[in-house]
Amino acid sequence: xxxxxxxxxxxxxxxxxxxxxxxxxxxxxxxxxxxxxxxxxxxxxxxxxxxxxxxxxxxxxxxxxxxxxxxxxxxxxxxxxxxxxxxxxxxxxxxxxxxxxxxxxxxxxxxxxxxxxxxxxxxxxxxxxxxxxxxxxxxxxxxxxxxxxxxxxxxxxxxxxxxxxxxxxxxxxxxxxxxxxxxxxxxxxx
Amino acid sequence: xxxxxxxxxxxxxxxxxxxxxxxxxxxxxxxxxxxxxxxxxxxxxxxxxxxxxxxxxxxxxxxxxxxxxxxxxxxxxxxxxxxxxxxxxxxxxxxxxxxxxxxxxxxxxxxxxxxxxxxxxxxxxxxxxxxxxxxxxxxxxxxxxxxxxxxxxxxxxxxxxxxxxxxxxxxxxxxxxxxxxxxxxxxxxxxxxxxxxxxxxxxxxxxxxxxxxxxxxxxxxxxxxxxxxxxxxxxxxxxxxxxxxxxxxxxxxxxxxxxxxxxxxxxxxxxxxxxxxxxxxxxxxxxxxxxxxxxxxxxxxxxxxxxxxxxxxxxxxxxxxxxxxxxxxxxxxxxxxxxxxxxxxxxxxxxxxxxxxxxxxxxxxxxxxxxxxxxxxxxxxxxxxxxxxxxxxxxxxxxxxxxxxxxxxxxxxxxxxxxxxxxxxxxxxxxxxxxxxxxxxxxxxxxxxxxxxxxxxxxxxxxxxxxxxxxxxxxxxxxxxxxxxxxxxxxx
Numbered sequence: 001x002x003x004x005x006x007x008x009x010x011x012x013x014x015x016x017x018x019x020x021x022x023x024x025x026x027x028x029x030x031x032x033x034x035x036x037x038x039x040x041x042x043x044x045x046x047x048x049x050x051x052x053x054x055x056x057x058x059x060x061x062x063x064x065x066x067x068x069x070x071x072x073x074x075x076x077x078x079x080x081x082x083x084x085x086x087x088x089x090x091x092x093x094x095x096x097x098x099x100x101x102x103x104x105x106x107x108x109x110x111x112x113x114x115x116x117x118x119x120x121x122x123x124x125x126x127x128x129x130x131x132x133x134x135x136x137x138x139x140x141x142x143x144x145x146x147x148x149x150x151x152x153x154x155x156x157x158x159x160x161x162x163x164x165x166x167x168x169x170x171x172x173x174x175x176x177x178x179x180x181x182x183x184x185x186x187x188x189x190x
Numbered sequence: 191x192x193x194x195x196x197x198x199x200x201x202x203x204x205x206x207x208x209x210x211x212x213x214x215x216x217x218x219x220x221x222x223x224x225x226x227x228x229x230x231x232x233x234x235x236x237x238x239x240x241x242x243x244x245x246x247x248x249x250x251x252x253x254x255x256x257x258x259x260x261x262x263x264x265x266x267x268x269x270x271x272x273x274x275x276x277x278x279x280x281x282x283x284x285x286x287x288x289x290x291x292x293x294x295x296x297x298x299x300x301x302x303x304x305x306x307x308x309x310x311x312x313x314x315x316x317x318x319x320x321x322x323x324x325x326x327x328x329x330x331x332x333x334x335x336x337x338x339x340x341x342x343x344x345x346x347x348x349x350x351x352x353x354x355x356x357x358x359x360x361x362x363x364x365x366x367x368x369x370x371x372x373x374x375x376x377x378x379x380x381x382x383x384x385x386x387x388x389x390x391x392x393x394x395x396x397x398x399x400x401x402x403x404x405x406x407x408x409x410x411x412x413x414x415x416x417x418x419x420x421x422x423x424x425x426x427x428x429x430x431x432x433x434x435x436x437x438x439x440x441x442x443x444x445x446x447x448x449x450x451x452x453x454x455x456x457x458x459x460x461x462x463x464x465x466x467x468x469x470x471x472x473x474x475x476x477x478x479x480x481x482x483x484x485x486x487x488x489x490x491x492x493x494x495x496x497x498x499x500x501x502x503x504x505x506x507x508x509x510x511x512x513x514x515x516x517x518x519x520x521x522x523x524x525x526x527x528x529x530x531x532x533x534x535x536x537x538x539x540x541x542x543x544x545x546x547x548x549x550x551x552x553x554x555x556x557x558x559x560x561x562x563x564x565x566x567x568x569x570x571x572x573x574x575x576x577x578x579x580x581x582x583x584x585x586x587x588x589x590x591x592x593x594x595x596x597x598x599x600x601x602x603x604x605x606x607x608x609x610x611x612x613x614x615x616x617x618x619x620x621x622x623x624x625x626x627x628x629x630x631x632x633x634x635x636x637x638x639x640x641x642x643x644x645x646x647x648x649x650x651x652x653x654x655x656x657x658x659x660x661x662x663x664x665x666x667x668x669x670x671x672x673x674x675x676x677x678x679x680x681x682x
Binding site for chain 1: 461514515516517518519520521522523586589590593594596599600601602603604605
């Protein structure tokens, strides 16, 4: 993986795939290095045979993925340092948390208590975007999430599987958004 | 030898040891294997050597329940080679577990076991050009032992699996077996001739002849010691039900089972897989996986959670929408420390699943008639609540396994969106096998219980569908049936 917004994948050799590479270059503005081509030898290496058509389809799918990379790269840099204008990611996590709150308020309240405890937050402490970010880092430590997945401490939200701590982090972001909204409302009222 | 029905004088009667109806995967395999054993065979095919609208129009059908045009249209072919004319060539033998009765699936259980089919699977693999019956997912042997895997080896509920594609030259059975049919001294293939009635004799325990009609309205007769219908899971019951001039309920229908238990492998998108930033080799692995490797629920999980068969695979190449909460998941799951690491890619995951046998999903006859005066089939097909619950739970198990691998997350929002299914094009079950005449139309050899010399071939024999693609088992059953019919002919 190279610098943000681009993807460099080694170019081994192309035989007859030029059209697809050109297509990617023309249609994907953030695509900088036409890529992903495997030798015939590699194609047959592990599974004996693979149809050219599906390989090409797969190549295009992967190339198209570079668009998504650009989106993430730009947003990923932003973070939530500025409490007044949260990153799009933070709002997205907050929306996920709001869904959890709306689907089962009682369970969500229990989850928030648990998440605050794990993140070292007081039960009544107000949560801004920065606090939510710090809590997320603590809650979603790899080992914790892995243990929860192993123990099947999970829930499904909008089609996504979340470990308990990930869901807890989302609920805390929802709290941050609530605070942000009420502060904004207060400024408008003044 | 190949003849066109329209080139034969009206009223001609053909005689043979065995008469086979339908030149698809089952019929061609059976007919040619019988001639190899010295039997004289007539093979009657409704279409010609190539696709033609007039024979295709004979596939007219009325649909109800959750049957849709998309479920049926384009899934059947009415010409030499049958549905192998569009077959994808994917092969996988039914696992031993699929033959067993399952307490959570009423009407499940085959009258034969995997062991009974084992020698015939080997023969079918040889016939179709497969190097072996099945390939086990062995990361070491596949050369991907050091690749990250979407489903880890320690998982007990979901496992990686492989299915094979047959060589391209063996894909269109009507093409690669044509010369054998043309040059056979023992096989006569009559094209463009549709069977319109199966005639029982006075005892009503034996078939005395089949009546065929050509497009120019000639009537041909076929007489044999044994008869085998290999016309597919919709046309087989249709022919039995429509042959009602002597027995009003149709042939073999003493227990009102003909046409019931229609099954498919419903197929749908599960959702999108959001992967971690992958190393180059891992990406390569996923692309290769998308062709031949997928995931199934294990027998252990199916017993524990009372699940039906399920398989999932990556489906690259289609436009992928931006997912709801994709940003959130990316940050929650991947905890990016740098911009580059926030990159993620998505791919569709598609699933096929097994339906529980449902007597109310059935083929009957509509009031409409085709150009030969034969009543058009009506298909009523429904999914049961347990079908939906099963695919949902199976999908959750897969989602959990993928999350545990640390490779990404699956968004399952598609599984609950209508239209739920596109159909799998795997029609099965309508003349199911059972040792009990009250539970199945045919016995373990595919013989219609109430008729001494009428047999069925193809996937309409399947009591359950498993998760595996059916054609390999269709060919296997045909080879087994050829063995049986040859032995039967020998014993007189």
